[in-house]
Amino acid sequence: CVGVYLLKQVFNKKNPPYPPGPPGWPLIGNVLDMPHIKAWLTFTEWGKQYGDISHIKVLGQHIIVLNSVKAAMDMLDNKGTIYSDRPVLPVGGELIGYKNVMPLLPYGDRLRRYRKNFHSVIGTRATVAIYSQVEEVETHRFLKRVLAKPDQLQAHVRHTTGAVILRISHGYEVKENDDPFVDLADRVMNEWSLATAPGAFMADVVPFLVKVPEWFPGAGFKRLAREWHDDLEELIFAPYKFVVDQMAAGTAPESFTSNLLRDGSLSAEDEHSVKWSAATLYAGAFDTTVSTINGFFLAMTLFPDVQKKAQAEIDAVIGPDRLPSFAEQDSLPYIEALVKEALRWHSVIPTGFPHCVSEDDIHDGYYIPKGSMVVTNIWFMLNDPERYANPSQFNPERFLGKEPETDPRTICFGFGRRICPGIHLAEASVWLSAAMSLAVFDILKAVENGIEITPEVDPLSGTISHPKPFKCSIEPRSSRAIALIEQDANY
Ligand code: HEM
Numbered sequence: 460c461v462g463v464y465l466l467k468q469v470f471n472k473k474n475p476p477y478p479p480g481p482p483g484w485p486l487i488g489n490v491l492d493m494p495h496i497k498a499w500l501t502f503t504e505w506g507k508q509y510g511d512i513s514h515i516k517v518l519g520q521h522i523i524v525l526n527s528v529k530a531a532m533d534m535l536d537n538k539g540t541i542y543s544d545r546p547v548l549p550v551g552g553e554l555i556g557y558k559n560v561m562p563l564l565p566y567g568d569r570l571r572r573y574r575k576n577f578h579s580v581i582g583t584r585a586t587v588a589i590y591s592q593v594e595e596v597e598t599h600r601f602l603k604r605v606l607a608k609p610d611q612l613q614a615h616v617r618h619t620t621g622a623v624i625l626r627i628s629h630g631y632e633v634k635e636n637d638d639p640f641v642d643l644a645d646r647v648m649n650e651w652s653l654a655t656a657p658g659a660f661m662a663d664v665v666p667f668l669v670k671v672p673e674w675f676p677g678a679g680f681k682r683l684a685r686e687w688h689d690d691l692e693e694l695i696f697a698p699y700k701f702v703v704d705q706m707a708a709g710t711a712p713e714s715f716t717s718n719l720l721r722d723g724s725l726s727a728e729d730e731h732s733v734k735w736s737a738a739t740l741y742a743g744a745f746d747t748t749v750s751t752i753n754g755f756f757l758a759m760t761l762f763p764d765v766q767k768k769a770q771a772e773i774d775a776v777i778g779p780d781r782l783p784s785f786a787e788q789d790s791l792p793y794i795e796a797l798v799k800e801a802l803r804w805h806s807v808i809p810t811g812f813p814h815c816v817s818e819d820d821i822h823d824g825y826y827i828p829k830g831s832m833v834v835t836n837i838w839f840m841l842n843d844p845e846r847y848a849n850p851s852q853f854n855p856e857r858f859l860g861k862e863p864e865t866d867p868r869t870i871c872f873g874f875g876r877r878i879c880p881g882i883h884l885a886e887a888s889v890w891l892s893a894a895m896s897l898a899v900f901d902i903l904k905a906v907e908n909g910i911e912i913t914p915e916v917d918p919l920s921g922t923i924s925h926p927k928p929f930k931c932s933i934e935p936r937s938s939r940a941i942a943l944i945e946q947d948a949n950y
Pocket residue numbers: 561562563564581739740741742743744745747748751802807808811812813814871872873874875876877878879880881882884885
């Protein structure tokens with residue numbers, strides 16, 4: 460009745476409720492509701508049932524799930540001063556040391572320093588353009604590798620992405636095989652993704668276990684954490700020393716690190732920021748770029764009409780006698796739309812990196828307690844049928860014409876003060892891989908025993924989601940294309 464409703468309103472004003480969500484159980488709360496596989500699908504269901512902002516509580520931790528761009532902007536952008544912290548991971552963050560890597564760095568002065576470093580070196584399209592030649596040389600090498608061994612596409616994507624990043628971060632040119640820095644970085648990235656997965660260690664949920672000595676039964680995670688800590692330290696110091704030595708010898712090429720060290724004597728804190736932000740560049744860029752480029756190849760295998768249109772544009776604008784370069788970026792609108800669609804269609808960080816709330820807040824009448832973890836369901840935002848017609852279709856045309864759909868770059872790179880600082884580099888790498896590959900290769904369905912194989916669209920679980928490994932066939936488009944790939948480019 461009206462009386463009860465009014466009483467509820469008065470009560471809610473004084474004690475606003477948590478946002479709605481699955482009811483949970485006495486004592487254990489929502490432990491059983493927390494999804495571990497493809498969490499974005501469960502979060503999407505919650506969005507349908509409970510609205511844009513939902514809430515669960517898992518072992519004392521409040522988790523807020525956002526299912527709309529508006530809610531993400533209202534909270535993470537507009538209230539950025541209190542929605543920009545990161546969760547504390549007792550094992551990954553503290554014991555191993557990942558809390559010094561930017562995605563897990565607490566909000567504060569050190570974060571501002573790292574982000575300033577990123578901004579000064581790769582913060583705009585113009586600053587990223589300094590590395591155009593590095594990207595062009597390495598991507599041309601990628602074409603050569605694919606031509607030689609097309610069935611190892613996914614290994615070539617990883618190798619090339621690592622090569623581009625190490626040249627940009629430390630001016631280091633990788634060896635074709637068994638490169639020590641690439642192997643180390645690969646190992647650390649693998650350890651990072653294991654250690655930061657939700658529920659990776661019991662001690663993340665029951666933090667006092669961190670204090671247990673290494674010899675204690677069940678404390679094997681401490682030995683692992685020590686070994687992974689050592690790998691991380693090596694990844695930070697070895698490439699940094701490489702740059703310092705080269706600078707002393709006067710032979711250091713342009714790189715993120717050499718650029719930041721050029722200013723001369725640095726305080727200990729500045730030196731820390733340079734070392735760790737350079738290594739962060741690898742951590743932030745590697746898996747995300749690999750996953751997006753693999754997603755592009757998957758889309759081309761499944762949507763041949765899109766591929767043909769893209770090739771027709773390249774043929775008309777560039778012709779058959781040279782490879783596309785960054786100089787033509789603005790003359791290839793269909794390729795630009797295709798890159799946007801690649802960023803939308805395969806969502807690389809489907810549930811974002813969690814933000815943490817540093818003060819109590821009341822938002823839209825809901826109580827958001829200090830310490831809450833805020834998760835953005837980026838996957839749904841990029842697949843919301845009200846925003847993107849037929850979202851499962853790979854259709855670059857949705858971004859062309861008079862009424863383009865929302866630019867996915869305003870969603871897929873996250874929100875607020877923790878928005879991805881590598882946007883321009885990510886776009887440049889994906890653009891060049893797409894344009895150069897389409898210029899010279901046809902990407903087709905593989906045929907085995909006379910039967911065409913249609914790959915599944917089945918993104919894998921993980922903070923960074925990769926497309927499920929798939930087969931495709933890659934053939935040079937013509938003998939002219941082979942000659943273009945094989946020639947020594949003059950960059
Ligand atoms: C397609 C490629 C990429 C996608 C989709 C992507 C997406 C994202 C997202 C969603 C976040 C979390 C933002 C938030 O907390 O709201 C993020 C953070 C971050 N990204 Fe990217 N990213 C990509 C490539 C890159 C590249 C190339 C770099 C490095 C050059 C990079 C470096 C980082 C770093 C350092 C953070 C942490 C920022 C912070 O915590 O303040 N990312 N990225």
